[in-house]
Amino acid sequence: MAQDREWAPQHGSPRDRRPRVIAIGGGKGGIGKTLISANLAAALARLGSRVVAIDTDLEGANLHTALGMSAPSTSLADYVADRERDLRRLLLDTPVPGLRLIAATHGNLDSAQPKSWSRVTMLQQIRELPADYAVVDLGAGTHPSVIDYFLVGDVGVLVMTPEPTSVENAYAFLRAAFYRRLRHAVTSDAVRDIVNQAMDQKNDRGIRTPLDLMNAVQQSSPEDGERFVAAMRSFRPQLVVNGVRTAQDIRLGFTVRSVCRKYFGLEADYLGYVNWDDAVSEAVRSRATIVESHPRSDAAIYVMRIARKLMGLSNRPARPRAASAPERPAL
16 A cells, blocks of 8 residues: 655646546447557656546456556555555556555445445545546446446547447447436436436437437427436547557548438547557567557557647646657557
């Protein structure tokens, strides 16, 4: 466990500033979500920020491994089991300067995720961690806890690969996240019932897309219709394509963004891509992040570029702590 010590800001940020929460999901396992989480966290730290990486996948935790650490004896599982109520006491130092970790090892498989009320408290504590950024690595699937973590983030990053199964799961994840956001936005029980029915894609109302749902909500309650539109506009996921090999793979992000706009009525941003790189496999086998072990590899360069874009989203300029690899042309 990390000692209780002052963790000084790296670039002059005030001590009481709340961390910007970056939630990284994908809906499907095996897409490199944890790899992206670990390397984005390391990249943000490399750029001079105080970063906490948080593994919320209590059923398949391996963020600590991606960061080159052995399984710790204390983790988020202790918080879920009420053995520890202060997340700060779960902070662990990592091999990456400026980056600390809350691991998720030794989870109780009978009750792997905190209850809804406990998630609220936990998310409040995440907001109070001594950091500039909290990078939250989500589990696979669309469990309510996974979706809640994604929705409360200041930035929700959706990772996918250029494979049909991954793209299908990405759309399913976005749909589940969006509908859950709407259920929290509306106030009328009748409208909430409409949203619940719409979550069944074969519903009798004929609601197949968020745009169909918006029309149904507006007809039922103009007031909730305004909340619905506000929720749609505020939901802006960031897309990352991992394992890119071809120009067509690169275009996937633009295609998904267009589909979100046309069929979902949602605005998504293409944050960037990470190309297929043998250096990634080498870094994984050596239990190290690619940005630290192979900083001049193509994959590391693209991860650093995404990290800089994330810092731009928060309007927080940072000064690099060390020389980094040269930039590639922007998308």
